[in-house]
Amino acid sequence: PIGSGHFAKVYLARHLTSGLPCAAKVVDKTRLSSSETKNLLNEIAIMRMLNHPHIVALWNVFEDEAHLVLCEELCSGGELFDRIVSKKKYSERLTQEVCKLMVQTMAYYHSRSVVHLDLKPENLLLVDADSDLNIKITDWGLAQVIADGERLHRQCGTPGYTAPEVLAGEKANPAGYGTQADIWSMGIITYILLCGYPPYNLLPNASFAEEFRAVTAAPPVFEAEDWGPISREARDFVLRMIVIDPERRWTAAKLLTHPWLVATDVRDDHLMRAAKKFKRYNAARKLRSAVRSIIVINRLRRQFSSSEPANVRASNRDARHVHVR
Known part of the structure; x- marks a missing residue:
């Protein structure tokens, strides 16, 4: 296999x-x-x-x-983030091109009332080694079709990329959530692509409640030394997505009209500082993902070998850390 x-x-x-x-x-x-x-x-x-x-x-x-x-x-080209790490040149223009493809794709499936709910680096794969932009969104295991007037309430997703309205749960957020949850995840991914690290410093095993408190405590910070080489338009693009109130977040269709996404003169300079930080972040991310997978799979194996019923699965907290088939 x-x-x-x-x-x-x-x-x-x-x-x-x-x-x-x-x-x-x-x-x-x-x-x-x-x-x-x-x-x-x-x-x-x-x-x-x-x-x-x-x-x-x-x-x-x-x-x-x-x-x-x-x-x-x-998709034999590996993960998008791994490809970027391997490149000699890492620029704002490449990030813009990647984001344009992803937002176009989100606009497509959101128009069909589908929400992915697990957008993260591991689920952005490349078809082959030839193109950096032949990207495929994969793993639709948490995705839902939202009927007219319907709202979702299930807490799910991957730490660091989950929208606050999803983290809140039905008790704290009885209004539920919809397709805008994917926009938040896209904002986190874009932030990382531009500066090399995530906007929120979360504990490795943060619960839904702990992560909710962390992401709602303060808006994302744009450190001058890291964001100095990045255009104002790119920062504004990020801020249209990382918004606590999903009603104020731009939709995918509206994001396609954003000045940064439609610009033809985005800077193509190598972002040396961001590239170094991105490489460190990506290595740490893959290690955390591997550890989570091992923890959950070992727990599942113990449950299958114990006297517990065969349909017992990992706890909700474990399950959100790795979506395993």
Whole structure:
């Protein structure tokens, strides 16, 4: 396998109809609870309804008594953040180009009433090694279709990228949330791309409540030594997304009209300071992600080997740290 989780293994395969290489995700249904099965079927339904050049494609689904096989578009170019770290030149213009593609993609799926709810570096993959902009948004496991007038209330997501209205939970935020939750995540990603580190310094295992307090305590800071080389327009773009009140956050459609995103003369100078900080941040991020995966998978294994019912899963707090199949 080229990848694995607790419930699935991913193999390199070939799509018979097109002849193209693909990723075959083989899910062991016997290890899924009823709620996890429901979530997986929801993910499949959402992927089938989306057709966009920057969303990973689901080509086929096969099923037998014990397994589900998802035949997905292969993204062999690795994570976007890893690609940026490997580049000799790191500029505001590259960030603008990446953000334009992502916002265009968000505008597409938001127009279809879909919210991703787990936008983060790990879910931004490249198709191959040839292009820095052939980006695919992946992992639609937490995504939801929002019906007219509906609001969501589930707390979910990945630490550091989750919108405050999602962190708050139904008790603190009975009004719920919608597609604007993705805009906050996009703001965090953009901030990191421009300066090399996140806007909020969170504890490694912060709970939903702890992270909510941290992100609502103060607006993001733009340190002069790090943001001096960055244009005012880029900073303004970030500030239109990292807004506590989701009603005041710009929508994806409106962000496409932002002066920074439509500009043709964005600076292409190498951001040496940001590049160094970005490299350190990316290494630490990958280590934290690996540790979280190991913790959750080991806990799941202990539960399966104990006398607890087979449908017991990691706690909500554990589950938000890593979305494992």
